[in-house]
């Protein structure tokens with residue numbers, strides 16, 4: 212059956228105490244909303260409808276940035292979850308298939324769980340995702356009769372006996388799209404919150420003789436985020452899972468708890484990650500690389516056998532070919548570093564190409580920015596850049612060339628040439644001794660005077 216996702220993301224998230232809409236707060240480098248969209252993507256949806264409300268423009272932009280085909284609809288007034296789902300009806304008017312409702316602030320529903328729900332829908336009209344809550348608190352309670360789900364009762368409207376039930380509603384619901392909207396048509400707001408509850412569709416369906424059932428999942432999956440503390444907890448939960456998965460895949464993390472990963476971090480087998488490394492968004496590391504302690508990587512690629520750090524910073528567009536070495540206090544941005552090249556100490560390499568087996572001396576800087584525009588530096592193969600060379604871009608250094616230490620290179624260097632661009636050394640015999648004597652005498656006079 213075809214699938215459509217309806218992702219509810221209109222809520223305000225008052226307890227976040229933020230100007231940013233709640234669903235845009237990031238976990239592991241991506242907005243919560245993106246996590247929710249990504250878990251729904253496991254069902255290969257034909258359509259994804261995001262229901263935005265508070266901060267709708269920002270939510271729309273984030274949804275479209277992740278999935279340009281997403282449809283974003285607006286719920287201008289938050290009248291409850293059923294009302295929110297109803298806003299997706301026009302976008303799914305002609306849709307013949309299953310609709311799955313997800314929450315933008317519940318980022319960790321596992322793909323496998325959604326697959327089980329889809330399977331259960333083959334023999335049921337409605338499938339609700341439930342979980343055994345360790346602290347049921349204010350969740351809606353699932354009222355079962357055998358395998359049949361009879362009703363969902365919201366905490367506020369529940370009797371004491373119903374509140375004693377620990378099987379709770381995660382909020383995730385699957386039903387045929389046309390049936391879902393048809394049932395919602397019958398939902399009223401005569402309840403403790405005076406809201407249109409999506410949960411009421413279960414009782415309505417049962418009254419019509421339709422079937423409903425609950426699929427259950429681990430409580431961790433249903434973890435919702437309502438506050439900054441929840442956000443930190445959700446991120447920590449994500450990190451723990453992602454680290455464990457990497458280790459399972461053959462990556463060594465010497466101190467896993469100190470490594471920060473993003474949703475899209477990819478690290479190959481037999482790569483070693485030392486303590487205190489941060490992987491920002493968009494990082495891929497091939498097999499057999501070493502990322503040494505205290506390095507910060509984002510938007511970059513490290514190939515097989517690369518050694519990065521300690522204390523290296525790889526920024527977006529840093530592309531390291533095989534066996535490249537980037538050492539301590541080196542920053543690389545938008546630069547291709549070809550096979551076997553080394554930038555071992557204290558350098559800035561930005562908007563540049565560095566050829567194969569070239570060696571970049573300590574303190575080298577590609578001066579890429581003239582205050583208005585960025586310019587490119589091209590360094591050929593087997594080049595030796597002397598320590599403390601300033602490469603004033605746009606500039607190129609040919610294959611096999613060298614620059615003398617301390618050079619300020621402002622024009623192109625021919626292949627195999629040695630470029631020296633620094634003041635020639637002047638030497639004055641005996642002058643240092645005279646100068647010392649002069650200065651000592653001056654100091655003595657000053658001390659007598661005081």
Ligand code: UD1
Pocket residue numbers: 219220221222223262264286288289290291292293294295314315316349350351352363365379380381382407408409410435
């Ligand atoms: C809802 C469920 C409850 C369940 C709980 C799980 C209902 C009536 N109750 O309660 O059974 O145990 O989730 O967390 O569905 N939203 C909108 N527009 C609205 C209202 C809500 O987009 O008008 C969005 C919110 O942004 C949020 C989600 O829907 O992402 C859930 O809404 P929320 O108000 O948090 O529902 P709960 O009261 O927690």
Ligand code: CA
Pocket residue numbers: 435
């Ligand atoms: Ca909630």
